[in-house]
Amino acid sequence: MCYGLQMPQRERRLVCRYRTGRGNPLMIFKEEVEWDQPMILRYHDFLSEGEMDTIKTLARPKLSRAKVIDPVSGRKVSAASRVSKSAWLSEHEDPVISQINQRIAGVSGLELQTAEELQIANYGIGGQYEPHYDSKVLQEGVNLFKYMSDVDIGGATVFPDAGAALQPKRGTAVLWFNLLRNGNEDARTLHAACPVFVGSKWVANKWIRAYGQEFRRKCSTVKSD
Numbered sequence: 001m002c003y004g005l006q007m008p009q010r011e012r013r014l015v016c017r018y019r020t021g022r023g024n025p026l027m028i029f030k031e032e033v034e035w036d037q038p039m040i041l042r043y044h045d046f047l048s049e050g051e052m053d054t055i056k057t058l059a060r061p062k063l064s065r066a067k068v069i070d071p072v073s074g075r076k077v078s079a080a081s082r083v084s085k086s087a088w089l090s091e092h093e094d095p096v097i098s099q100i101n102q103r104i105a106g107v108s109g110l111e112l113q114t115a116e117e118l119q120i121a122n123y124g125i126g127g128q129y130e131p132h133y134d135s136k137v138l139q140e141g142v143n144l145f146k147y148m149s150d151v152d153i154g155g156a157t158v159f160p161d162a163g164a165a166l167q168p169k170r171g172t173a174v175l176w177f178n179l180l181r182n183g184n185e186d187a188r189t190l191h192a193a194c195p196v197f198v199g200s201k202w203v204a205n206k207w208i209r210a211y212g213q214e215f216r217r218k219c220s221t222v223k224s225d
């Protein structure tokens with residue numbers, strides 16, 4: 001999907017609306033439905049220019065080659081399947097990080113107590129991440145993924161099974177659920193980061209675990225739900 005021939009984008013109802021946060025009715029978000037199966041939502045103007053600058057300044061000195069978990073040894077190793085630099089930012093480092101975490105809780109309606117810290121990633125030319133599931137590694141239920149740069153050519157986040165391709169757009173955030181309501185992995189959330197050809201791609205990842213959220217996102221025993 002990264003190279004030229006893109007899967008025909010399925011006809012979809014494209015919805016753009018202003019809505020209040022699931023967790024905080026006082027917060028207003030500009031929400032766009034990017035894809036419906038699985039549901040992928042994009043929030044416009046999620047991060048301000050100042051917030052993105054602060055995040056990059058905090059992350060830059062900490063960036064190191066991102067790793068993947070080796071299925072045989074269980075250890076973290078560098079691999080050609082994931083070419084980027086990454087760093088973790090805690091909310092104790094700067095009020096901007098806790099402000100963003102509150103916004104993430106506000107938009108998703110999910111409790112962040114058990115969530116990972118904010119992961120910042122930077123992809124240079126040729127940077128990419130081959131198709132993978134986030135939930136296999138960390139049992140993460142939800143991914144709220146923020147783009148902090150536009151990319152001139154390349155760098156899309158693609159869902160090859162679902163047929164969706166998301167272009168990086170500075171300041172926007174996209175949200176999808178890795179797990180179905182019954183707790184099983186949603187196979188349609190296989191995704192990849194296409195190689196960056198021209199430009200530099202900055203993203204911030206927030207994975208939110210599914211457990212502890214039983215009251216916030218109703219469980220279902222229906223297999224396909």
Ligand SMILES: O=C(O)CCC(=O)C(=O)O
Pocket residue numbers: 121129134155156157158191192193194203205
């Ligand atoms: O950078 C992207 O577009 C996707 C990255 C990703 O899937 C991940 O970090 O788990």
Ligand SMILES: [Fe+2]
Pocket residue numbers: 132133134191
């Ligand atoms: Fe991922």
